[in-house]
Amino acid sequence: MKYLILFALFLSFALAQAQKGEYWVFFKDKKDVEFDPYTYFDSKAIERKLKANISLNHITDYPINENYKTAVLDLSESTTGETRWFNAIAVWAYPNQIEAISKLPFVKSTELIRSESHLAEKKINMKLSNDYKFMLKKQIEGMQGSKFKNAGFTGKGIRIAVFDGGFPKVDKHPAFEHLRENNRIIDTWDFVKEKPFVYDYSSHGTATLSCIAGITKGKQMGLANDAEFLLARTEKNTEPFSEEVNWMQAMEWADKKGADIISSSLGYTHHRYFINDMDGKTSLVTRAANMAAAKGMIVVNSMGNEGDIEWKYMGAPADADSILSIGGIDPFTDYHINFSSYGPTADKRLKPNVVGYGHAITASKTNITDSYGTSFSAPLIAGFVACAWQANPDKTNMQLMREIEKSGHLYPYYDYAHGYGMPQAGYFTKTNKKETPETLFNFEEKENVVSIVLNDNQQSYFSIGANKVYYHIRQSDGFILEYALVEPYQKEVVSISKDKLQGGNILAVFFNGYYAEFTR
Amino acid sequence: MKKVIIFAILSFIFTTGFGQRYLLYDNVENEWAKRNTNYGPNKKHYFYPYLKAGQTIGASADSLPAKYWGSGSFGIGIRYKNKLTSWWSHGLDLSYNYQTYSIAQNNEKMLIDNIQYEKEKLNLHQIFGNYYWRFRMGRAGNYLGKFFDVGGYGAWNIGKNHVIKADEGIVNAKKQKTKFKNVDYLEDIEYGIIARIGFPRVAFYGQYRLSTLLKDMPDNSDKLPNIVVGIELSLNR
Known part of the structure; x- marks a missing residue:
């Protein structure tokens, strides 16, 4: 006993x-x-709020x-x-x-x-990619980054707060020398240890910062090389634990310190929530992200890396309606990278908004490496947002977010893996071609089906990996019922039963810049 | 090489003859139904398999001196959880359980006989059932979370073996192992109470046997250790 x-x-x-x-x-x-x-408030914060007509x-x-x-x-x-x-x-x-x-x-x-979150870094052990130069160029030119640079948009005057697990060697690494020399790291705070020093701990923050503003051997790693930075350590460990309290406090700190953009790569998923909680209003971090938007900031958050596991969908706060949630695509295929989390939100809103490369060249504690995860898609796009805002200083945060979506390479097409695609700098520098795109395909109706048929002059569809047909079937309210990405090897790409197009449902197709819709 | 050529030919036929390669397809409408399912670790219904291993502890009678480190159990089973409220669930589980008691050999030992063997064991193969109430500790999403379980268990002893190992008194002779199967001096049914605390993939449990194990023995003389403490590994996400 x-x-x-x-x-x-x-x-x-x-x-x-x-x-x-x-x-x-x-x-x-x-x-x-x-x-x-x-x-x-910092004077920069007051300036931002007054510009956006937000009460002080x-x-x-x-x-x-x-x-x-x-x-x-x-x-x-x-x-x-x-x-x-x-x-x-x-x-x-x-x-x-x-x-x-x-x-x-x-x-x-x-x-x-409950403080269990995931930094959206995918741990893959591999040697530095042999395609280092290709990737570095791709992560800039995928967004037409040289168009921003040539036009003088490098994020100057834009203040970006980066939340992460630590920033080791940012005070010494050559990739950030230009930030140090020009005193562009405005403030730092470690919310875990409650002290200013953040240049230690997880190197995840070093990597994400490099995707926003790094320069290696004279080449851009991110677009916003001249932006100002607020560095906040909010996470205790790289993965998977985090502190929701720290993240919340860092949001308010960023607001107080005059941040225009918040770049964050965390997501709360099944440890705390159900998929149905991803509705843009349930989680506190999601509501905080929306609050940051209400204060005039743009929150850029990764979708998460749950795309290839049972959870599959985004983690909070990527479900927030007033933030840019960033999915990942593969730089070698230019379509969805398998681990990137999918949308839509539980209340059927589009997510991700746009995508960035989920495999990028990043700074590490000692050198340069390549990293996987939507953790890196988000800061790449945060750098883009800084340049776009510099180019459009009169836009409010919400106006600019809509413009970022419109600049997506798939726009007006969208789906729950790619959003509107990858933002394109040419949209903001007005250097993209403006002529009406040539008709590249047609819809052919047969008895019970409608087929997407490529035109005869589209010979390139025989080349593997070059051209891809995106299509979705959506309801009139915008909710997508099914979507696909097809690599065509014949003129008739796909046939859709007309039954799927009842009740005002729309078949939307995107191919090589040409977009068309079919309704019964 | 032959396989590569066949694969290349098949790939060519497939890609040219049948047209397309789907790089991505998602039927959101079907997925939407899955989102609203009642099945999941923290939803209305959930099944998950588990492994468990336990150590027998507790007092034993002088006539049945158990050796702790040779006495224990191992089991594999499946558990059903039915969520009643956000913090309260109940459920059933069913497992195969192997329970062994190693009997120390001393002058007072009396299990059928008082002969001192090299080794002596009682081995039980059990179909083990458990009804429990589960109290969740803290909030969690679709995740088992931390929990505390209390309940009762019953086991049907489908195999009841008395095993002895003896050297037959012959020096350097190979030891003889004798197994008496389905012996009638062990009970067919065992029952007791059980408690678990889960964190959540790993749980620690303790079970207390209320029933006797040996038939027709005078009070106290049938007492084998009646507590098992152990660890469970939930094979779920």
């Missing part, structure tokens, strides 16, 4: 330990607090009531952070403590925090 008692005691102890948790405690109001935006005196930026904080801290074990935007503090507490806290008259609600 004594063993039974010992075992029961062990279980009770283990159970009690396991129940201590980290919680958000949300407050009902911000009574009796004072706020001066001109002392709180918004209640979400007011501090949390100190008395509320003190009362909650008295009832909890410790605090790990706070968010002004959501009027909440994060605390460690036992269930009985959290129950007592939830009964405080000024507490609106409590929510358990």
